Amino acid sequence: MTVETLENLHDLIEQGDEGAIREALSDMPSADIAEFIDADFEVYRALNLLEKMPAEQQADVFGYLRPNNQQELATHMEVGLLAKLFSDMSSDERADVYAMLDIKLQDALMRRLAKKEREDLLRLASYEEGLVGAVMTSDYASIPAGGTVESTLKRLRQSAPEKETIYQAYVVDSDHKLVGVVSLRDLITAAPSDAIDDIMVRDIVTLTPDMPQSEAARIISRYDLIAIPVIGDNNVLIGMVTFDDAMDVVEEEDTDSMHKSATVGKIDGSLKDASIFLLYRKRINWLVLLVFANIFSGAGIAYFEDTIAAALSLLFFLPLLIASGGNAGAQAATLMIRGIATGEVVKSDWLRMLGKEMAVSTGLGITMAVAIAVVGSFRVGTDIITVVALSMFCIVLVGSFIGVLLPFMLNRLGWDPATASTPLVTTIADTSGVLIYFGIATAIIDFSVVT
């Protein structure tokens, strides 16, 4: 949104020029109006602005608002108006808002909706979050098999206002079973007298309502589709997922998995809206858990206390060595986690991936052993340098090994591979690093000479 449009709207509202406000709003994309309302949210100001738009735009703008603002508006609206807004909203957004309302308001709202909308709402609201059922819309265009291009176009034309898209029309039989799909592009280029059954595509990519949304998004992206039909038992058409929903899903999934990779729990809604206590709760569990996990590193150090006391200069290299193992491990883990998430790497690839990683990390380990030997040569004698370089090589190899295997193991256990977060890999690599380093030192150094 341009700054001018924004300031212009601000000015108009201050001047209170009703006509000009209506005019300005009618030219603005709904997403921009929603941002304007969200940016400086105030219930009565928002209601006032919504009132100035035609019903359809109201519903559209409302659908773009932040969830907690939607909730607040809904509770402050006259129920009759809310019901009107609801019937103009797309069915999937309506279900999302409905799920946020308190039971009393849900009840009051239900009583004011038409039977068909009521049933639709209950059905969509019943699907678990994260599943296709919870993101699909029932505003798809369906047409009966057996028609002609002309009759179908006429039908689409009439039903267009209520449909989320008419660019894909689903051909159903008398039991509402999906038998084909026809695009508006094909309809437009076909002859009016052509039979739908002749031009429709019968080999259709479909979704089921109990599929994870992330899988649906991947399918939409893979086939470059505007929308995919959702089918229930017996191939009955029950909904549709559109590309814009898929984009939202991808964005949300990526945010979740990035947060997970840094051991931050799933935050519903926006980061800015999140309360201090919510952020605390989403972060503290893993932090404390990792403190306890790090005790093993501490115990490793305690176990080798004699070695350390005999050669305190070993400590100088401790942070470098254990960090290197963790860093190499984090690199390997991230490559695997992302590969698994995008579907490029599958479970059965683990051995191949491990083999490749061992080759890569051998190269990395040798380079880093040389680097640290050069650094160390300014500080300590040959024996300690030998220990440090050898340890570096082993630590990088072991860190990478953990980084590759952990995501695959979690995946096999049915967990999200992203749980093999960087901090977890680092912690495990740290402990291995301490043991490897001081183990090698104890074995190699002749302590009667060093100290």
Next chain:
Amino acid sequence: MTVETLENLHDLIEQGDEGAIREALSDMPSADIAEFIDADFEVYRALNLLEKMPAEQQADVFGYLRPNNQQELATHMEVGLLAKLFSDMSSDERADVYAMLDIKLQDALMRRLAKKEREDLLRLASYEEGLVGAVMTSDYASIPAGGTVESTLKRLRQSAPEKETIYQAYVVDSDHKLVGVVSLRDLITAAPSDAIDDIMVRDIVTLTPDMPQSEAARIISRYDLIAIPVIGDNNVLIGMVTFDDAMDVVEEEDTDSMHKSATVGKIDGSLKDASIFLLYRKRINWLVLLVFANIFSGAGIAYFEDTIAAALSLLFFLPLLIASGGNAGAQAATLMIRGIATGEVVKSDWLRMLGKEMAVSTGLGITMAVAIAVVGSFRVGTDIITVVALSMFCIVLVGSFIGVLLPFMLNRLGWDPATASTPLVTTIADTSGVLIYFGIATAIIDFSVVT
């Protein structure tokens, strides 16, 4: 793709039943055929299979193949056939393939293309990777201003086969300047005699060719658009970016930034195709750099050697403390990096975000100080526990502080905030941790008693 379809195709190819293969291919989505070819790539087998499809499908399947397979096929094809394939491909994919060919082949190919295709190709291939110009297509549907719905529909119908989408048609004046946009949905529902100038939308969201692709993807996702026009100087229409390109961009960007967050460089193409040497190159720089950065932690330890020698039991807590600072910092950094990437957090939010983070990390720090005090009470005396708990609190606070500020600082410097990768934040937090811990220990502990 179902396993049956796949095995079926395998069987048919083995049986060599030409007609049945053609039949099977005509029913399969292009993305699936491409996967089939990629999975077990062999040039002559691939060429053989491509031959069996109609020209348009050939181009479509070719566009879905992995880049290095496209390249290999192109170099093994008869130039005339390649030129034919090129003219059937969408203009953006064509430009991508062209850029991969060697100069001799590029030359040979150019001589065989029609003048218009040649110019188009050169123009698209000239844009830098990562910019809108490199992902836009010139196969958009444009219509002259001043027409009627009927004449426009007729025009779209005729040009449909060459266009990537006709669901958005761009209205241009005699200088090819963009003056409006009209959707096929609006055209279908309007009366045939309506003037285009009356039904078109004049307030258009547009892109420019020198915009980053990630920004274009964000705009497409924000406005839920099927396609967005790209305009050059003087508002002249030069291209279009479609939602499926935007989805690919989002996926690629997310992969890049996840890799970056673990200090893995940008890997073009697939992880499976990446050579061992390429992976080595993409990982070694940061690993070595971080080794040198960790020297500061080592130097910190060396500086406090006397303190450590006097109270070796301090070492037990070292890994726990420095890891905690790094983990809290990584959490904070990841939240900021992702917030900035999705556009939810902007530069000017830094102070507000820092304030919130300090409140959150005060809570985290207190909880973790208590946790480590409980753990420590089994091992050491009150004075060391005091040092450890106090250090934990300070280290978590400082780590979080670094985690919030670093992404904003990098952003201000014009760098990608994701460069504030977990390992970098961890390394800086480690050094601070060493200094804070031993600094506090030196100040508080009465060494005449401890040892």
